[in-house]
Amino acid sequence: MNYLSLHSSSPVVLILGDSHLARFDSWPDIWSLKPWQIRNIAVDGYQARQVYSMYRDQVSSDDHCVLVVMAGINRTKKDMPNDAADAIDKLVRIAKKRDKKLVILEVMYTERPNDSAYVEELNMQLRTIAEINNTMFVSVNHKLSGKKKLLSQFSSDELHLNSVGYSALMAEIREQTLQFISTELKQCRG
Structure with missing residues (x-):
């Protein structure tokens, strides 16, 4: 995958992750941050190490x-939660060295029963990474899940969100991040 440089005259919010973020294309509606740019380079199927x-x-x-990053649900059978957490930790460290502000989004549960323990452990590790690095962590599962499973009314296929799921996810992201992102972009622009 070749990626074109982000160099631009206005500050950028970069969206990075897997299909949960790649399939949503209305980010400007979430934050309405003009003249700032929002670039979504999330990729379907990407594992945390690829992100x-x-x-x-x-x-x-x-x-x-x-x-803004959400990644970790895509994995091989031998991958453990700490494999995804280690990749996100490395990403956070690079971003922090370059004075970038971060938002780590909680990995969402699926409707598949085998994912529950994995997602729960991964999110605990991601929350710890965020705390250690003084990075914002956004919890979304409380709005989209019950009993450690994605609620079926939000899912199109037991893993990916439908339009109702995206509405709920983006409303939660907006509510928890709007002030943070607005403040950081004003400081960046200045």
Whole structure:
């Protein structure tokens, strides 16, 4: 995947992750941050290590001010929660070294019973990474899940969100991040 540079005249919010973020294309409606730009380079099917590699190799030094990331549900059978958490931790460390502000989004539960323990453990590790690095952590499962499973009214296929699910997810992200992102972008622009 070739990625074009983000260099631009206005501050950028960079969206990075897997299909949960790649399939949503109305980010400007969430924050309404003009003249700031929102760039969504999330990729369907990407594992956390691929998200980290893309950030490290292609965009970490570009002109983004804020990085929003959600990744970790895609994995091989042998992957453990700490594998995804380690990749996100590396990404956070690179971003922090380059004075980027971060928002880590909680990995969402699925309707698949085998995912519950994995997602729960991964989110505990991601929350710890956020706390250690003084990084914003956004919890979304309380709005989209019950009994550690994605609620079926929000799902199109037991894993991905439908339009109602995206509305709920984005409303929660907006509510928890609007002030933070607005403040950080004003500081970045100044």
